[in-house]
Amino acid sequence: MSGLRTVAKAAFESVENFFDRAFGPELNPMHQLGALGWFFYWIVIVSGVYLYIFFDTGIHQAYESLEYITNVQWYAAGVMRSLHRYASDALIIVMILHLVREFVMDRYRGARWFSWFTGVPLLWFVFACGITGYWMVWDVLAQYIAITTTEWLDTLGIFGETIARNFLNPDILSGRFFTLMVFIHIAVPLFLLLAMWIHIQRQNYAKVNPPKGLAIGTLGMLLVLSFIKPAVSQPPADLSIVPAVIDLDWFYLAAYPLLDIIPGLTMWAIAVGGSLLLALLPWLPPRRREAAAVVDLDNCNGCGRCVDDCPFTAVILQQRTDDTAFSEEAIVNSSLCTSCGICVGACPTSTPFRRTSELVPGIDLPDQGMQALRDDVLAAAAKLSGETRVIVFGCKNGPDLQRLNGPAVAAMELQCIGMLPPSFVDFLITRHHVDGIFLTGCTLGDCHNRLGNKWTEQRLAGERDPYLRERVPRERIGKFWAGLTHNKRLSQEVAAFQERIKGLPPYHRPSRKPSGQQPAESS
Amino acid sequence: MASIFQYIGQAIAYTLFAVFVGYFATKPAYTNFPPDKAQIKLSFGHAGEHATECRRLTQEELNQLAPNMRRPLDCPRGRLPVLIELELDGELLYSEALPPSGLAGDGVSTAYKTFAVDPGQHQLVARLRDSNRTEGFDYEKTSEITLSPQQNFVVDFHPSRDGFLFL
Ligand code: HEM
Ligand code: SF4
């Protein structure tokens, strides 16, 4: 299973590499699928509100009002109509890609089940929005949808009457069903918004807005499409005629033709059963959970950095429970914790400089503690030889690290690169344990733990607490975010880095104190 | 800063996406119904008669019931299936005994069925039995009809409006 998954992940990443080349990792649309979903949602809402001003909700007037929108006010309402349609279609595409991607990348199990589970209802809401939307046009497509949908609902046999009879013939047609559809088409998007908000509740700093460059490009693309191929109605609905050949929106209606072949009840079983199965996927099979992060109160000063940096909202601050002077303390909700260790990398007490032999940070991972990491790194560093001794820090979700090991290079695998406190880099370089530190991990913009490489970049750049101290010579730090697919390039980058540090003058600590005493390390 | 090649790459990606969206938003067209045929749609809901007639209870039987339950007539709720037949140009198009709905079998029988037929002149006969007779029908309607391609010809049934309605 895990071997298969790694292959699938790497395959996905290879495709995404094409986008990386054109967009760069930050703007890579495949890294922004959820955010693009939100973006399309807002386009649909704004254009929908504008359309509603000119839309007549009567069943006999709706079609005419849309003809006005498309033909008379084509430059504004017409464009809005096209945006409304195409953004809805694009929402389907990014949503399906997003779903598949989260699955393939294995970001839906264990502590991460919540987003997956709450994503499933979104599928129903989105489809309900789209189907009722096409219904409101009351053209032959709407007629087909009305008849097919009600016939499908009738197969449930839970309505006292045959509701498809509402569309039997022009004399029987009444506006009541139409009014209901208009109502649903306005109400469901509001529920969708609520559900989308719930969906991201366990994501710290959820990406709900695509980066500006991507947003502009995407909106521009939709606008161009709207002018080249404006959304139009098909001939008006006429219940005395059978809709024969119809232009379908396959994004929303691909399942409708299936209803001609598959019995309605079977389709219900597929839709409902499929959704249930999908929702239960995080437990089929469940993920083996590693031990959650634990707080050591004696070493926690309640600074809150772990809370800020945890990608999964698993840490909060609460009132202090011991009698120290600090007002707050960190507390981990272990059911939300993915054991990524990013909080450990954020904790100011997680520093190898500490004199006491025990390295117990305020927050730590039981399965990969900081004390053990320091011991392992020092042991590995001691075995290195030459003038380009490098420790490579990587993560278990990123590139293959084993192949980097050599006489002058030792690779250390962390849960996540965000787990590495900058003080470790400082310690290893300024104490001459190694000549350089090289960092690698998941593709930038697509950390398996969402924010690990982003926080690392910011900590090194001095933009995020805890900072890498000024004194650490930046030229002795190399990095390359290799992901799963750039193993070869990673080896080259490490070799090139070794070349670069070879010629550097030896590092001397700036001697603020003549005695060369160790400056106190805290934040 | 993105290079010119990157912008070209982005333009290609956006274009492909837009073409994909623009195309599948309306195409390929779907043939829901053969355009050279006409449709007869049979749809109605009608309750068959009760399967068993009401029976007057004997005084003894009444005495055994709780005082508030003493109704002189015992009327089993179950209904008969509704027998329906459609005949086009002398050939049987459809014949079915429609069971009553509801758990107790006391609801209406419903029919909802479509038939694709050749356009043109036809003789259409509709027959329905809702009683416990063993032969013949309680309602029947015959009509000469002319169907045009893609016409939706409806056969409905309302006993209060003389039985079958051809719409
Ligand atoms: C309207 C459609 C949807 C929208 C707008 C949407 C949006 C989002 C956003 C913004 C995120 C946070 C991304 C981040 O910051 O890392 C997210 C995460 C996620 N979504 Fe969705 N989503 C949608 C549908 C779905 C569906 C249908 C599923 C699957 C059934 C799904 C599964 C997930 C999962 C598993 C995560 C990530 C959890 C994690 O990283 O731990 N989403 N989604
Ligand atoms: S290890 Fe730390 S950062 Fe990661 S999920 Fe658990 S509490 Fe959050």
Ligand code: SF4
């Ligand atoms: S970062 Fe460390 S010291 Fe600060 S609140 Fe979290 S555990 Fe406590």
